[in-house]
Amino acid sequence: MTDAPAERGGPVVVALDIGGTGMKCALVRPDGEVAHAERHPTGAERGPAAVVDTILDVAEGLAGRARAEGLTPIACGIGVPGLVDDAAGVAVWSSNIGFRHVPLRDLTAARLGLPTALGHDVRVGGLAETRLGAGRDVAHVLFVAVGTGIAAAHVVGGSATAGAHGAAGELGHILVRPGGPRCGCGRPGCLEAVSSASAIGRRYTELARMAVPPPAGAVFTAAEVVERAAAGEELAGRVWREAVDALADGLATAQALFDVETMVIGGGLARAGARLFDPLRAALRERITFHREPRLVAAALGDEAGCLGAALLALDSLE
């Protein structure tokens, strides 16, 4: 077909999803197809200014690569963690990267000469899951990312709500266990301190040490806890049940306040599949009284959701 090369050209969005450890980057076509993907270390230990330099370099490199391949970069979308002022395009605060009021949108737009949109990593992930993934065609969705931390995005009619200060959806920092384990935020009993992947690994490691000293320095991951629980190990089963119960409490609270149709669960913990979803659905059902039980589904886009969502946000901002 003679028109194949022309077909492979066309517009793309330069999309970056900045995490505490790595950056997922892509060239995304308007229909959501990924034309090219690459990853870079964030290098957060170098400080926020160096991270910003890397973001700008990587974005510029992607735009150049697009042009070299006959594609036309039309916009740039960036997702970052922490507090994000979408409207002003400012990364207001981030614990793991150290952003403090970084005008990342305007810096990127100036460097690339492209219209740029900045959003919150979980909110853009929610956007992607709602438009292209597991929440497609659903008007009221809560996207919940359960990994090192826990955060959510309430997506209504295809738009994620940011709140008054870019801090909406912090499901990890709602109280579920008064007097419980201390959270990274400083308060005891937050959902994230009980049900995040890191909390599950930490809790099991602590209790296992008390029971039988493991090899010096042995640290267990949530994935190992899930494996051991499935194999019938009592301690792992207990830690897993406690985490799932607390997560169900958190989701029940979210349902009481948001009243969604579907909850899309993503992040590392969702990889546990039926070992998470079966007991979580049962525990949530127990907690629902007069509310309607939301459909609980696994995220469909994996760790590409952030990049795809950043691209969608950029496309939205062109309209």
Next chain:
Amino acid sequence: MTDAPAERGGPVVVALDIGGTGMKCALVRPDGEVAHAERHPTGAERGPAAVVDTILDVAEGLAGRARAEGLTPIACGIGVPGLVDDAAGVAVWSSNIGFRHVPLRDLTAARLGLPTALGHDVRVGGLAETRLGAGRDVAHVLFVAVGTGIAAAHVVGGSATAGAHGAAGELGHILVRPGGPRCGCGRPGCLEAVSSASAIGRRYTELARMAVPPPAGAVFTAAEVVERAAAGEELAGRVWREAVDALADGLATAQALFDVETMVIGGGLARAGARLFDPLRAALRERITFHREPRLVAAALGDEAGCLGAALLALDSLE
């Protein structure tokens, strides 16, 4: 002035706020001025069909009265408790009146020959406080009604969010005290079971009976508990502190999820004034970590909020 009578004419909305015990009813001018107000018992013990008849009779009577006074009824707005499908105009479910899928909007529109809007009592109250009351000119507001029960309305840009099934904002039914007092909804530890006016009165009555038997059948109200706590009575102080602490936990959870600028506290408990707001502000401040602390203010419209909000909803639906 010869034009005074004409000035006192003009358009009005027939507005009804249906509660479990009483109906607050009014003729409301488009600018929010109440031209006439009246109250009727709901008579919920007669069953939902009889309540619907009363609503239609009262609404028709108000429209007739308006015309007799030279006013022009242009619409009707009704606020009801429970689950409300605003879009369909259906009172889906109510525990205290017994509504089950009552198409109240269309019934009223047919009887009155007026465009009619149906909304949730707390959501329309939040609408009124945000447009005419304590949340005026604030884009992100949470209106929290603390009375016999506890419910909230999240009002963004002057519109209250209803959720997928008309059940958003059920702040009274989020878990704050695992294993705590059983709630009317059937679950233990809901905010409403600890911090509502009825829970406060009930808890103090129970504990007072254990300490010193009061006169047979004596039942204390939340207002009496607040009085006694202010007078330095230890038991009342403890019950009041526990209720305020749990309410602060609930508001902190709401702030983590909604991220609002202002929380407007209404309902009977707000009448405690500084005795509520001083300790509640302090307790909420303790619980806020990386989030922005919301402004905590008392509702300004008192128990007229529901009627005014029903009128606003009706006016919105005309547009």
